[in-house]
Amino acid sequence: MSDLYFTKDHEWVLLQGDVGTVGITNYAQHALGDVVFVELPDVGRVLEQGKEAAVVESVKAASEVFAPVSGEVTEVNHDLEGEPARVNSSAEEDGWFFKIRLSDPSQLSGLMDRAAYDAYVEGLQ
Template identity: 75%
Template sequence: MTVKYTKDHEWVRVEGDVGTVGVSDFAQHQLGDVVFVELPDVGRTLEKGKEAAVVESVKAASDVFSPVSGEVIEVNHDLENEPARVNTGAQTEGWFFKLRLSNPSELDGLMDEAAYKAFVEESN
């Protein structure tokens, strides 16, 4: 299992050819209390770096970008009724969607956890 991060604060946890995607703990802190999540449709093809979902908080609405390309195979319906799961478990129960990777080499352009932590520290 590998976890990678984007500069837009999304993470992808890869197991085999499936990636689980969500927003980082840093991102949910920046957003504040999450009140609504719009998820992509199962079967939708996503492109790396393109809008995949929307997360709304009491502060703002933000796009969630897909860290890699692939087809959505599952969404976290629990977030529709309990969007605050993004706040309580951004990198566990607060995941947004799962996709089947169409180009695993795209992972090479993402940051590992140590690089992401350094990136966050530099931007603060």
């Protein structure tokens, strides 16, 4: 089983131990268009699953990024502050938003794996 999970709101979380790296999917960045600004959460902030964690602004719209799991922010991707377009060029790798120490790993069971997410997205088109 992969350690990569997806939400219906188009966030992904890659689990490494008890820390997850979070970003938005390629589908989400494509829908947003050119990303021009990213507002990241503060390190130490406690996030609740499904609640707003960050904001991404594009030439089309501003959109909330929701926490796929609950926990404490341990790191943010400061590279996005000077180069928000990384979200467009590498949404599921270099364009990650923040890292979170999971407070309840059982929440992962409510998320989708890659195959389920891909099928979900296909149903949206």
